[in-house]
Amino acid sequence: MVKHHLSDLRGCFADTAAYEAALAQDDPLVYTVASVTPADGDGDLHCGVGLIRPGKIGGEYFMTRGHLHSWRAAAEFYIGLSGEGVMLLEEEATGESRLVELRPNSVVYVPGHTAHRTINVGRTPLTYLGVYPAKAGHDYAAIAKNNFRCVAVERNGKPEMIERNDLLASKGT
Numbered sequence: 001m002v003k004h005h006l007s008d009l010r011g012c013f014a015d016t017a018a019y020e021a022a023l024a025q026d027d028p029l030v031y032t033v034a035s036v037t038p039a040d041g042d043g044d045l046h047c048g049v050g051l052i053r054p055g056k057i058g059g060e061y062f063m064t065r066g067h068l069h070s071w072r073a074a075a076e077f078y079i080g081l082s083g084e085g086v087m088l089l090e091e092e093a094t095g096e097s098r099l100v101e102l103r104p105n106s107v108v109y110v111p112g113h114t115a116h117r118t119i120n121v122g123r124t125p126l127t128y129l130g131v132y133p134a135k136a137g138h139d140y141a142a143i144a145k146n147n148f149r150c151v152a153v154e155r156n157g158k159p160e161m162i163e164r165n166d167l168l169a170s171k172g173t
């Protein structure tokens with residue numbers, strides 16, 4: 001199981017001042033991923049079980065770093081297991097973004113060439129299963145460099161997708 005603490009998420013949250021202030025207090029566990037990789041032949045599948053703890057930094061919910069697949073054409077599906085989540089999907093070439101609910105016993109299909117980030121918008125742990133081609137691979141560097149164009153924040157008690165730049169402008173940073 002790979003554990004990701006708040007300190008591993010540097011650069012993910014738009015409000016860097018809130019991030020640094022939170023990190024100065026504590027470095028909590030934010031999410032874990034347990035991967036199952038039985039074989040890696042052309043026709044094989046891998047899967048991962050993710051758990052994201054509830055929490056927020058500067059109005060943004062606790063989330064995964066997010067990634068593209070190294071083999072860009074590789075799609076993936078996620079199945080919600082428990083808790084309330086959303087997935088932020090961003091088409092790599094166009095930057096077109098959408099927020100999709102991830103709920104227990106529901107499936108989210110992530111097409112190829114699409115960056116994806118999973119976000120806990122509830123008050124309990126969010127757990128989910130992701131299934132992808134064994135040869136998909138994970139490219140975290142592209143996201144670390146450019147980040148997602150949009151963020152998910154709570155507005156009137158519900159998650160809403162807004163442009164990262166608009167969030168920064170609203171905070172005067």
Ligand SMILES: [Fe+2]
Nearest residue numbers: 067076116132
């Ligand atoms: Fe993926």
